[in-house]
Amino acid sequence: MNGAERLVATALKAGIEVCLANAGTTEMPVLVAMDAVPGIRPVLCLYEGVCTGAADGYGRMLGRPAMVLLHLGPGFANGVSNLHNARRAGSPVVNVVGQHATWHIEADAPLTMDIEALAGTVSGWHKTSESPESIAHDVSEAVTTSLRGQISTLIVPNDYQLAEASNGEVPGPVPPTFEPVDEELVAQAAQLLARENKAALLLGGQGLRERGLRAAARIGAVTGCGLVTPTFPGYLERGLGLPDVARLPYQPEAASELLSQYETFVLVGAGEPVTFFGYEGIPSRLIPPDRKKLEMVTENQDAAEALEALADALDAPTWLSIAGNLRARPRAPGVPNGELTPESACQTIASLQPEGAVIVDEGLTAATTYYPLTAGAPPHTVLTVTGGSIGYGMPCATGAAIACPDRPVINIQADGSAMYTVQSLWTQARESLDVTTLIASNRSYHILKLELARAGVTDPGPGTLSLVDLDRPDIDWTQIAEGMGVPGVTVTTAERLAQELRKAIAEPGPHLIEMVLAMPGP
Numbered sequence: 001m002n003g004a005e006r007l008v009a010t011a012l013k014a015g016i017e018v019c020l021a022n023a024g025t026t027e028m029p030v031l032v033a034m035d036a037v038p039g040i041r042p043v044l045c046l047y048e049g050v051c052t053g054a055a056d057g058y059g060r061m062l063g064r065p066a067m068v069l070l071h072l073g074p075g076f077a078n079g080v081s082n083l084h085n086a087r088r089a090g091s092p093v094v095n096v097v098g099q100h101a102t103w104h105i106e107a108d109a110p111l112t113m114d115i116e117a118l119a120g121t122v123s124g125w126h127k128t129s130e131s132p133e134s135i136a137h138d139v140s141e142a143v144t145t146s147l148r149g150q151i152s153t154l155i156v157p158n159d160y161q162l163a164e165a166s167n168g169e170v171p172g173p174v175p176p177t178f179e180p181v182d183e184e185l186v187a188q189a190a191q192l193l194a195r196e197n198k199a200a201l202l203l204g205g206q207g208l209r210e211r212g213l214r215a216a217a218r219i220g221a222v223t224g225c226g227l228v229t230p231t232f233p234g235y236l237e238r239g240l241g242l243p244d245v246a247r248l249p250y251q252p253e254a255a256s257e258l259l260s261q262y263e264t265f266v267l268v269g270a271g272e273p274v275t276f277f278g279y280e281g282i283p284s285r286l287i288p289p290d291r292k293k294l295e296m297v298t299e300n301q302d303a304a305e306a307l308e309a310l311a312d313a314l315d316a317p318t319w320l321s322i323a324g325n326l327r328a329r330p331r332a333p334g335v336p337n338g339e340l341t342p343e344s345a346c347q348t349i350a351s352l353q354p355e356g357a358v359i360v361d362e363g364l365t366a367a368t369t370y371y372p373l374t375a376g377a378p379p380h381t382v383l384t385v386t387g388g389s390i391g392y393g394m395p396c397a398t399g400a401a402i403a404c405p406d407r408p409v410i411n412i413q414a415d416g417s418a419m420y421t422v423q424s425l426w427t428q429a430r431e432s433l434d435v436t437t438l439i440a441s442n443r444s445y446h447i448l449k450l451e452l453a454r455a456g457v458t459d460p461g462p463g464t465l466s467l468v469d470l471d472r473p474d475i476d477w478t479q480i481a482e483g484m485g486v487p488g489v490t491v492t493t494a495e496r497l498a499q500e501l502r503k504a505i506a507e508p509g510p511h512l513i514e515m516v517l518a519m520p521g522p
């Protein structure tokens with residue numbers, strides 16, 4: 001076997017099932033190895049940000065990595081934005097980046113770049129293979145380290161991919177184990193929550209998956225504490241049968257208001273909430289300094305285990321004794337009629353989303369009212385733009401659909417952000433992925449208009465407007481979709497949206513619905 005074949009064989013043995021690729025000459029041996037060592041599903045993405053965003057969605061859904069194959073430094077650079085979101089989501093991702101042949105690097109050929117430096121900005125582990133023989137161990141280590149919920153990047157020189165590599169046995173990946181939770185902190189948190197009736201649990205990581213949420217619900221039942229998630233959770237399970245976790249609003253005033261009702265905060269898997277930007281006169285940290293705060297887990301501890309220990313320490317009622325109440329919530333109000341606005345669009349989606357849906361939310365301003373409507377929706381999963389780096393939604397939906405082919409994926413997608421990685425549609429069509437993309441077509445970077453108004457620019461000039469409006473020309477979403485093999489349709493009323501959404505959910509394969517939104521006047 002050559003180095004590239006060893007690479008693929010080791011990845012396969014380590015449980016890699018999918019390779020999201022946009023390769024070039026330096027990765028050619030790996031492309032050939034896909035046939036020499038079959039078993040990994042190769043998926044072509046037409047931009048590296050699609051590869052990395054899809055790997056993020058895949059990793060969030062399954063808790064294990066897809067492999068991303070990228071071309072040298074420039075290819076990696078194109079993928080960094082969505083690797084940034086993946087890092088913030090704690091997604092396991094394994095990048096394999098081709099490097100020039102070792103003897104060619106000194107020639108400083110056009111594509112030569114400091115790949116290690118780039119990799120360091122987003123990777124928890126990165127390495128350049130030092131020989132053809134080391135590739136197998138390197139791949140194994142890359143998978144193992146990614147399973148801690150981080151990005152691993154392996155850079156493999158082209159000559160090592162081509163050279164014969166020994167066929168020695170390769171260790172499989174070692175699944176990570178969490179460190180045990182700190183019993184002293186569990187006892188302190190239990191004491192705080194038992195005597196403080198204005199307390200909140202700030203949940204993140206495993207705390208937002210079913211096991212953690214059940215324990216959080218038990219804690220809520222015995223102490224009356226609030227349950228809160230950061231503004232952009234990586235992965236959150238929600239709906240009937242699960243506790244309703246309040247999501248911190250994006251706007252700092254609204255976030256402060258939500259938090260101001262609590263005197264005490266127990267952080268379990270979430271960091272301390274901060275404002276998105278530095279706004280003059282508003283503190284960066286949203287929890288006022290005089291409130292009590294207790295951080296229960298480190299990155300190496302399991303938030304779900306900590307929540308269970310806390311529930312037990314509080315003698316909380318069993319899950320079975322409270323689960324019935326959580327299944328009795330009413331669904332969102334029914335499908336509205338008339339003009340399509342951000343609010344009526346959200347209501348329609350919340351009313352129709354089926355059980356098991358994966359909601360990829362990059363709806364930005366159009367989706368502000370969506371989340372609160374879904375506490376009583378059938379059980380579903382929500383993925384959000386963890387790192388605030390836009391252009392994540394369509395790739396992430398693509399990866400989630402590859403990971404979970406039996407679940408309908410609904411991508412609530414703002415129009416400006418959609419244009420960053422719109423090539424995702426082509427991969428969705430080619431792979432027959434069950435993704436419904438709902439374009440929130442407000443034909444602007446609306447959030448920037450809101451931020452301008454906040455900054456006191458209430459009457460922006462034509463130069464400013466030309467940089468935040470997406471008109472002249474209007475983007476033709478149905479043509480874009482059709483051009484990439486995805487059936488597309490435009491709707492302007494809530495009832496038409498309902499009709500098309502029902503149809504898209506019922507039919508297999510990808511669909512795109514442009515929701516032309518009526519926006520309030522200036």
Ligand SMILES: Cc1ncc(C[n+]2csc(CCOP(=O)(O)OP(=O)(O)O)c2C)c(N)n1
Pocket residue numbers: 081363364365366388389390391414415416417418442444445446447448
């Ligand atoms: C990679 C990246 N580039 C730029 C931005 C700045 N930015 C934040 S939101 C936004 C525009 C959002 O417009 P759209 O997606 O249409 O959502 P809307 O505001 O209309 O709801 C931009 C450019 C960003 N967050 N990330």
Ligand SMILES: [Mg+2]
Pocket residue numbers: 414415416417440441442443444445446
């Ligand atoms: Mg927009």
